[in-house]
Amino acid sequence: MSVPSYEVWAVAGMPEVRPGDDLARLVADAAPGLRSGDVLLVTSKIVSKAEGRIVRADSREEAIDAETVRVVARRGPLRIVENRQGLVMAAAGVDASNTEPGTVLLLPADPDASAAAIRAGLRELLSVDVGVIVTDTFGRPWRAGLTDVAIGAAGVRVLDDLRGGTDAHGNPLSATVVATADELAAAGDLVKGKAAGLPVAVVRGLGHVLGDGATAAQLVRPAADDMFRLGTSEAVREAVTQRRTVRAFTAEPVDPAAVRRAVAAAVTAPAPHHTTPWRFVLLETETARRELLDAMRDAWIEDLRRDGKTEESIAQRIRRGDVLRNAPYLAVPCMVMDGAHAYGHARRDAAEREMFIVATGAGVQNFLVALAGERLGSAWVSSTMFCRDVVRKVLDLPEDWDPMGAVAIGHPAQPPRERVARAPEHFVTVR
Template identity: 55%
Template sequence: MGDLHVWAPEGVGEITEGDDLAAVLLAAIDDLRDGDVLVVTSKAVSKAEGRVRPGTRDDWLAGETTRLVARRGPTRIVRNRLGLTMAAAGIDNSNVEAGSVVLLPEDPDRSARELREAVAGRRDVNVGVVVTDTAGRAWRDGQTDIAIGAAGLVVAESFAGRVDAHGNELAVTAPAVADELASAAELAQGKLGGRPCAVVRGRADLVLPTGEHGTGAAALIRPDGADLFGWGAREAVIRAVAGAAADRGPFGSPVSAEELADALHDAGLAARVTHADGVTADGSRADAVRIVAFAHGWEVDGSDTDLRLRPVSP
């Protein structure tokens, strides 16, 4: 590690359905070596795979969405069929003919594997491949490119158990290097430069041996319910009040009895822990207790002056 060289070749041209993507990209890349990482936009992959559709984002949003996460005016943040949480499910209407949109690839990791194998067959080089898309971030304005597909690449480094020069254990144990490569490539590509691919040189340590494709970028997606922000702030309130069983997942696994009692106290509700799987709460505000319990993976088990609460079984 040390020097990192990133460049985005010109002259790729417009990609259309049925194009041999590897051939199109390699025609613009003169120098490709073992250990390089080939980064390509999901839009280029989608166009080659025939994922351009007539219509608007709204026309295709439902089919690409598994659930709504948050809504602000016309903006919809959703969890899409790939498990990614993105605005409008990642459907794009830029750099495409007016009246059309581009859907994300059916399986970006598979697309990355196929491209890696095609490059190896034609250039006899072992490269890693990253398929990228643009995404926003919680708490941050602006967008950056992330990896939604990968092959032949370590997508997250592990520093668990390692210490710094001062003897401190590292707090960040898994840098998402595939995302870092994606954003570095985007700096060279630009949004309007017509450069759908880039080559990153200098991190051959991340490229896996020939024939080993690795976990793919899907490994970077937190399972639904493991994210601290499974619902938007407003949506979380609505879902907890409604209390539908199907909406429990994004709130995560049931908390401990102590944590639930603390949450009830924070909401101004009297409660006490009776045992590891038992909490009682003041029944005079039963609706409020039920809402807090629902958001923490618990439920009311019987009604009385004191409400008995228990964690919901998986």
């Protein structure tokens, strides 16, 4: 039985690349011995140079801004961003190394197309069928240090999907998809080096990785599958700004554990006198939700009739509560005033209660933001505050628990509408 092996070496003799150079011809001249089945690893910098992706160094920050479509994380001057190519990396890939003084390089506009052009050129010049990978240097979440990865590819199976197979012990492989193109890029980096002036490498002996139709764009994880799409502070801001009042939900059930995680976030809110004024009643069964909402509806109808409202007007108002009735999960935040100070003075006692109300609101806001972070929609509806006695009776709550509305929770039935822009300066007074 033969043992798998391969060779990798750097290509010597590559000249300094200038805008407009034909990279395929330069490679063919430096490596005329290329064979079909080889994989060519080309540093993105020389591709960028050949394609004229050069800007003045004093425009670097502007270039980063221009190449950025989304800021993922920011720490001081360092920015991790998603760039125009869909890659998440530092400074959008704008690079000041291995370029003439006073200039910086942008990444190739379409690295997959660049790889395909080099491959086609080598086929014409040398009559060989090789794979081509355009590489760039990346940092990685969870890991120190840098490594080369594939940002462009042609003629290479960039991913090796092993799902559905078994390992050496017969265990099923259910999640194993190997990033073959990235592994090849890293292998080439071992011989190219960062400062050796050797921008091209060849891997031989792995002809099985060649194949048409794949591109490096397939290595970019889709947003829906990316659990680490934002940095920590950015994720907090995202959850705050993306929180919406959701009034229509799908029938998909809500994970009770997700709601409890949101409660854990809620009870970190500030409160007076080191108290804990929050209580959350979680209505996880349809029976509990229906009993509460039916009792609240009956109490509301009775109040409206006492106010002289017409039956048509009452029906319209009752329909406004459908957001609660249609939600697959309800939470009733309550305020308790354990630990409140009793001053025996009307103004001070009223201020004390206000402090507890504010603290409860802070807890509910934490709760709503945490639900958004769990990708759950919510609507905080104040109706329980108008019939607290009814709510306490139906839910069998202590007399000193004040229901502070109800929160409808579920998976949004449609994407949220764009939020109306609010300029912060309209809400700020500086003294």
